[in-house]
Amino acid sequence: MMRDFMVVGLSHRTAPVEIRERLAVAPERLQQELREIAATIGVDEALLISTCNRVELYATSDDPIETARTARQTLAQRLPDSAAEAVLYQERGIDVIRHAFRVASSLDSLVVGEPQILGQVKEAFDAAKGAGTVGTLLGRCFTQAFATAKRVRNETGIAEGTVSVSSIACELAKKIFGNLEGRRTLLLGAGEMGESAARTLRQTGTNLHVINRSEDRARALAESCGGRAVPYERLVVELAEADVVVASTASPKFILTPELMKGVVRTRRHRPLFIIDIAVPRDVDPRVGNMDNVFVYDVDDLQQVAEENLAVRAREAAHAERIIEEEVEAFLAWRRSLELAPTIVALRKRFGQVADEELRRALLRLEGISDSDRAVLEAMSRSLVNKLLHQPMMQLKAGAGDPDGALLIDAVRRLFAIAEDALESEMPSTQSSPEANLTHLTPATTGTTGESK
């Protein structure tokens, strides 16, 4: 067998978070963990990616099938028995390269195009380098994965447009107020979605006030988000002072009615007010949205934006997949150029052997031949081999980088019956051989809305 790639892992596609978190490795433990795993499964090249959405072990081995098997076992040991193997997928050969490129380019992410994954893969790469488990093959694979991710980001719109409700609300606020620094967000009610939106707004530098019927809940929430709890009686004053209002109460009726807001708008003296109504049923009477300088977005509006942006990303993902294929092709060309050398060596050896054998036989029949004549014959046989091989060698070297270079090398091997074991076995080959009853990855389209942590 020749050295080849393998990956074993699980991701949001195959396993729920309760399972994923069982395998997750803290960044500071990554190097240590990687050394241990590499020793357990007996490989010298290994890399471990661990994010909240995926844990994957990449390795190269002279016997990838066996390595993948032991790697599966090692990972499966950490899983609860019930989940066991079904959540683990594995790939070998060229599919590993494609998968690595897709992961780094955020095509395999829960939210396609999210930017964090590239950084996480880079961290994994650094950890592997630190652990001394990156060799030529994994090194080349991942440096090219980073370049691919960069191409995908620059040449496609895959990362354009926000796709989570919280960050869309934030983007909209920015389109109204410009800089959000020093603006005030009023969180009305204590719904989960509202809290997440308020948190995101808080991160952009707005001050956060929390108002809720239950003051204890308001206080707890304000504390956890770095805001200030305000008594419910101050609602009208707070509305007049806020710039962004996030409404997410459990109230069955509208809380922000046109009657209430009329007074508020008067006190505000035309300052713009952005109201995000995340509550279901809604907290804000739709008529409030018709008031001058008051902008109301409800959860459906935000959701719709998210879906539109996701659709754009899905379209761009198709373009990105083409880039991935180009890069995989480039990687293969590199691998083939590695394989060319042993093929040439073997070819020369084969021709040389034939020439030597024929020369030996001829010399046996030519008795009493002088040393100088003998030298002439030897030179002639060497020269014959060289001349005959010259053109094929040139063609082989020139053609090896082409897309069908593997075919050419394969043809030469078959024509001259060069067995694989005749090649110097250190040299790798990248071919995948599918196996039954194993989870494999299929390039999937866009996932659902969500954020990766």
Place this chain on the structure above:
Amino acid sequence: MKAGLFIATAALYAIACILYLFALTRGSIKTQRIPGTVFVAALGAHLAFLMLEAPSPGEPPLADISQILSIASFGLGIAFLLASYRFDVTVLGAFVAPLSLMLFLASGLGSSYAPVSPGVQSAMLTLHIGANILGLVAFGLAFAAGVAYVLQERLLRKRQLSGAFQRLPSLDVLDTIGLRAVLVGFPLLTFGMITGTFWLLRSNGSEFYVSQALGLVAWTIFAGVIVLRVAAGWQGRKAALGTMMGFLFTLLVLVGYAVRAAGGHA
């Protein structure tokens, strides 16, 4: 030579308009700088054209309404470049460039305009014209910001959040530009009106023209916009609409002058 330069300038302005509009609706980050470059080229050609127009080197060509329009168009371009440098609002070119082009083309109709007769020329007149041109430039900028504001607000309310909405600046920035430009333009307009009236009284007696009436309307609108903004905290769409209306009236003043200069005793 002059005609060729005029056509070249107009063509460059027109190309810049198209490129700016394209950048507003579907441009990518890579192509963002192109319209600005073309616009600067248009300003360069325009400057060369103005130098040919100048009565003597260094003296601005302010002799008739056509040259005033041409100078105003040029000034608007320069003011926009300064503003986009300060606020990062390159995309506003989509509204400024058409205005520049329109003023420049209007200046090209100049052959029918009679120049101001040398008899009424005075330092006061130059001051009057200069202040009014600067005021017009400031209001032109405020107008562009106002149009952008109204468009952006509409897109926000209609929930059309892709395309132009993404590329236009925030409502806050547009409102700020509109306010500042009006605050700069208003004293200039006031000064222009006072000097104009003064000069008019001295030269013609008490004849009252439509242009003066329109000027007064524009002045009142801007005064109203400023008072409401400062005293009542007005901002947003209504302020933008008020500003746009004020600018249209200042343009009407120019039209009035043009018609009168062309012979119709408006």
